[in-house]
Amino acid sequence: MTAGDPRPGLGPLAENSKLDVEAVLTDLADYRPARKGWTWRDVPADGLDLGPFHYRDMAAPLRRGIGLPAAKYFDGVDPQPSCVITSEIASGRFEDDLRRMRMAAWHGADHLMVIRTTGQSHIDGLMEGTPEGTGGVPITRKQIRASRKACDLIEDEVGRPINFHSYVSGVAGPEVAVLFAEEGVNGAHQDPQYNVLYRNINMYRSFVDAAEAKRVMAGAGIFQIDGAHNANATARAGWLVLPELMVQHGLNCAFSVAAGLPKELIGLSTVPPNAPPAPKLWFDLPYAVALRDVFADYKMRAQQNTRYIEADVEEAIRTHTIDTLISMLTSADIQSTITPDEGRNVPWHYNNVRAIQTVKQTWAALDGIKELVSLNLSGPLGEMARDIKERAVGFLAEIIDAGGYFAAVEAGFFVDSARFPERNGDGIARSGAGGVAADTIVPRDPDYYAPVCDHFGANTLPEGVAKACDSIGGCTLCDPDKIVYLDELDPQDTAEQRLAATRDYRSGHLLRPEAEWAGDGVALVQLMIPDRAELAREAALAMARRMGLTDPEVINLQVLQPAEGCFVEVKGKVGFDIDKRQLTIPTPVVLLPEDELRAAVKTHEITVVAGTVGEDEHSVGLREILDIKHGGIEKYGVRYRYLGTSVPLAKMVDAAIETGAQAILISTIISHNDVHRAMMTKLAELCTERGIRDRVVLIAGGTQVSRDMAAETGLDATFGRGTTGIQVVDAIVTSLRARGLIDG
Amino acid sequence: MTDEQTETVEQSGTAQRIARFEQRRRDDAALSDEALKDRFWELCDQLVEPIVELARTHTSPSIERSVLLRMGIDSRTTHGVVDAVHAAGLLGKGAGHVVLKVAERDGLPIRAAAAAIATDPTVLTGLFGGRR
Numbered sequence: 014m015t016a017g018d019p020r021p022g023l024g025p026l027a028e029n030s031k032l033d034v035e036a037v038l039t040d041l042a043d044y045r046p047a048r049k050g051w052t053w054r055d056v057p058a059d060g061l062d063l064g065p066f067h068y069r070d071m072a073a074p075l076r077r078g079i080g081l082p083a084a085k086y087f088d089g090v091d092p093q094p095s096c097v098i099t100s101e102i103a104s105g106r107f108e109d110d111l112r113r114m115r116m117a118a119w120h121g122a123d124h125l126m127v128i129r130t131t132g133q134s135h136i137d138g139l140m141e142g143t144p145e146g147t148g149g150v151p152i153t154r155k156q157i158r159a160s161r162k163a164c165d166l167i168e169d170e171v172g173r174p175i176n177f178h179s180y181v182s183g184v185a186g187p188e189v190a191v192l193f194a195e196e197g198v199n200g201a202h203q204d205p206q207y208n209v210l211y212r213n214i215n216m217y218r219s220f221v222d223a224a225e226a227k228r229v230m231a232g233a234g235i236f237q238i239d240g241a242h243n244a245n246a247t248a249r250a251g252w253l254v255l256p257e258l259m260v261q262h263g264l265n266c267a268f269s270v271a272a273g274l275p276k277e278l279i280g281l282s283t284v285p286p287n288a289p290p291a292p293k294l295w296f297d298l299p300y301a302v303a304l305r306d307v308f309a310d311y312k313m314r315a316q317q318n319t320r321y322i323e324a325d326v327e328e329a330i331r332t333h334t335i336d337t338l339i340s341m342l343t344s345a346d347i348q349s350t351i352t353p354d355e356g357r358n359v360p361w362h363y364n365n366v367r368a369i370q371t372v373k374q375t376w377a378a379l380d381g382i383k384e385l386v387s388l389n390l391s392g393p394l395g396e397m398a399r400d401i402k403e404r405a406v407g408f409l410a411e412i413i414d415a416g417g418y419f420a421a422v423e424a425g426f427f428v429d430s431a432r433f434p435e436r437n438g439d440g441i442a443r444s445g446a447g448g449v450a451a452d453t454i455v456p457r458d459p460d461y462y463a464p465v466c467d468h469f470g471a472n473t474l475p476e477g478v479a480k481a482c483d484s485i486g487g488c489t490l491c492d493p494d495k496i497v498y499l500d501e502l503d504p505q506d507t508a509e510q511r512l513a514a515t516r517d518y519r520s521g522h523l524l525r526p527e528a529e530w531a532g533d534g535v536a537l538v539q540l541m542i543p544d545r546a547e548l549a550r551e552a553a554l555a556m557a558r559r560m561g562l563t564d565p566e567v568i569n570l571q572v573l574q575p576a577e578g579c580f581v582e583v584k585g586k587v588g589f590d591i592d593k594r595q596l597t598i599p600t601p602v603v604l605l606p607e608d609e610l611r612a613a614v615k616t617h618e619i620t621v622v623a624g625t626v627g628e629d630e631h632s633v634g635l636r637e638i639l640d641i642k643h644g645g646i647e648k649y650g651v652r653y654r655y656l657g658t659s660v661p662l663a664k665m666v667d668a669a670i671e672t673g674a675q676a677i678l679i680s681t682i683i684s685h686n687d688v689h690r691a692m693m694t695k696l697a698e699l700c701t702e703r704g705i706r707d708r709v710v711l712i713a714g715g716t717q718v719s720r721d722m723a724a725e726t727g728l729d730a731t732f733g734r735g736t737t738g739i740q741v742v743d744a745i746v747t748s749l750r751a752r753g754l755i756d757g
Numbered sequence: 758m759t760d761e762q763t764e765t766v767e768q769s770g771t772a773q774r775i776a777r778f779e780q781r782r783r784d785d786a787a788l789s790d791e792a793l794k795d796r797f798w799e800l801c802d803q804l805v806e807p808i809v810e811l812a813r814t815h816t817s818p819s820i821e822r823s824v825l826l827r828m829g830i831d832s833r834t835t836h837g838v839v840d841a842v843h844a845a846g847l848l849g850k851g852a853g854h855v856v857l858k859v860a861e862r863d864g865l866p867i868r869a870a871a872a873a874i875a876t877d878p879t880v881l882t883g884l885f886g887g888r889r
Contacts, residue, residue, distance in 0.1 A: 138822065139832040154832075187823035188832070195826075217811065224812035225820045259797075267801035271809040307794050402793055403785060407778040409800035414777075418804050434778040436771060454815045455848045460885075461816070462854035465827035470813035484857060485867055488827040495829030 046197025050234025064088030069381030076172025134183030194233035207240030232467030299397030697727030837875025
């Protein structure tokens with residue numbers, strides 16, 4: 014290990030080992046990011062062959078990852094959408110977020126966005142250390158450096174670059190931009206209009222700062238996302254403010270280009286503004302079409318709608334699926350995901366993953382959709398798109414009539430909930446003389462000089478100085494060794510302290526359920542309460558308390574029918590620990606090699622009799638275990654006699670005696686009154702009565718059957734869902750060998 | 758003026774705005790999509806031009822602190838320096854410029870010069886030809 018080693022103290026991550034968060038936080042003073050700048054996915058132009066399929070619009074696969082649940086039916090393929098996928102991760106404790114980032118990356122996120130703690134945009138300067146945040150994370154050098162270090166490890170593990178992202182806004186924009194440039198942050202929100210409208214930061218200060226911040230971002234290749242989408246998240250009727258959204262996007266783009274950002278580093282944050290039960294496509298599609306036409310030179314960061322999502326996770330997922338469809342029908346360079354629980358709590362680990370899966374599943378299903386269907390621009394779609402553009406142009410012209418941008422902000426032009434040119438008079442008006450940090454900009458003197466790189470605006474270099482930072486022998490952007498790393502300012506509120514309190518849950522023997530933070534104990538209970546809503550709510554809380562959950566809270570209630578009942582979700586906390594050392598884990602069954610099984614079957618001419626027993630007509634599962642077509646026991650040379658469905662047990666036993674079969678296979682699906690258990694026990698008893706128990710192997714299977722039922726029913730092996738033929742052959746051969754009936 | 762009269766005035770203002778927009782829209786009706794798009798960008802550029810000029814010719818405490826950060830000065834010291842430089846009326850010179858001048862005048866490394874300004878703003882006296 015030498016100084017400047019990009020990963021001091023940490024080797025590659027091991028798939029079955031947790032991320033060592035303490036090690037990530039060690040030796041940060043010397044850590045340098047592995048690379049800088051934004052990275053797009055590697056998308057083969059000719060498409061991609063994966064498993065049995067040809068994909069048309071997919072990126073190179075991950076080295077390590079987890080596919081959709083149904084992937085097991087398709088050779089385990091895990092197609093990765095061509096767009097970058099965003100996951101927003103900010104629980105308030107960044108040290109716990111690092112593990113979530115790894116989970117998100119394994120499912121296909123490569124843009125990890127950290128939301129700032131409440132109020133950071135009004136702090137005039139950088140924060141340092143790792144204090145706990147609220148609704149986000151305090152963005153500091155230590156937090157960024159540790160997070161970037163974790164991202165560097167994770168990207169090596171999954172085999173795809175991770176773009177790390179936060180916000181360059183608020184009154185300390187230029188400083189935050191420099192911090193991000195120095196520390197290898199890859200993407201950032203930067204939009205001076207956002208500061209003015211939503212954070213009430215003085216408009217002149219906001220724009221003067223923004224030009225510097227954007228210039229710094231350009232120098233470090235940091236991808237910029239604007240803040241226009243907040244208008245349709247704020248306005249009462251988001252789908253009416255579309256002309257204004259275009260205006261906000263346009264002003265930030267034009268200003269960014271003037272400040273030196275190349276267009277390929279500028280992204281529009283755009284959200285399909287509507288949600289069902291509204292006829293979403295009639296609003297969202299023309300807007301998406303108009304936007305991609307006018308902003309053809311810029312990148313699209315498609316966000317999912319949050320405006321109308323509250324407690325119902327499934328409703329959010331359905332809307333987000335349609336949002337993703339709109340991205341695919343038009344275009345998206347980045348597809349942002351919103352955790353479906355965002356409307357009801359600070360996002361939980363697994364909901365980040367579910368949001369990513371929504372995009373991955375939709376993208377795979379609709380791969381290459383534009384080769385199959387095209388938008389009909391000659392009909393109402395084209396007319397509606399044109400209408401939005403005309404209104405946007407009219408909006409801009411009216412700003413000029415009003416005396417320019419600042420005058421228009423003072424007059425409350427923006428975030429008015431009516432469709433331009435109508436106006437409801439509920440826009441956000443800001444005064445040029447007011448707001449946070451009012452009256453703080455200063456004219457530059459003729460001899461103004463900033464001896465650093467990536468500086469915007471007037472800069473009078475002294476005579477004989479060719480490059481701005483020559484006079485100081487290089488700035489931090491040229492010589493990273495000049496960066497000053499501050500660790501902690503408040504030793505009482507640090508990541509290390511919080512980690513010490515949760516060590517047993519992360520690297521010790523204890524387990525608790527976890528939603529956001531190690532050891533938080535958060536659990537979710539889903540209940541159907543067969544009564545009216547008012548009662549159901551109270552009953553659910555009482556039930557959760559009786560289950561031992563503390564601080565129970567109803568976070569979702571859906572009426573199924575006003576009198577018949579409700580679906581209720583209650584969150585609460587588990588107050589106990591599980592000690593891993595006291596758990597018994599079933600020993601995994603190791604199957605004999607396939608060749609050895611085939612040889613044993615052939616040598617001993619193994620035959621079986623099989624059928625479904627009881628009043629049971631379900632034969633699909635058994636046929637899959639038997640037939641060669643499904644990889645059943647026939648494939649391994651076992652000959653079988655299939656007796657059909659609803660076969661009496663006595664007939665099964667008779668057939669075994671008659672044919673000299675070495676095994677009897679019964680299938681039983683119906684489990685009412687434990688009929689499956691009864692059948693299994695009776696088979697063993699019958700074989701004992703008939704004197705053949707010691708020479709036949711008895712096996713049962715079914716959807717309600719489990720491996721441990723063999724012992725209690727007196728059979729040799731029992732199998733549940735997902736069993737394959739080879740497991741059954743293995744059980745037959747192993748049992749016969751154990752009894753010395755065959756050699757091996 | 759009564760409330761009713763105010764409302765009438767506002768309504769007529771709104772009516773005028775809508776009429777102006779409808780007139781513009783009629784004027785632009787013949788524009789191709791491409792020409793309409795060009796018009797959109799012309800107007801955007803026209804609107805940001807004076808703002809870019811404002812940014813080009815002005816600075817702020819945050820910009821100056823960001824310059825100091827790039828000079829290798831820690832975030833806490835940048836506050837002290839910018840506050841002192843601002844108070845001395847020298848922010849228009851550039852805080853980095855001021856630190857550089859002190860460093861050159863007193864033969865100090867950059868960080869030591871910044872620390873000196875943050876600790877004792879009187880070191881700024883006489884800098885830039887006697888101006889405070």
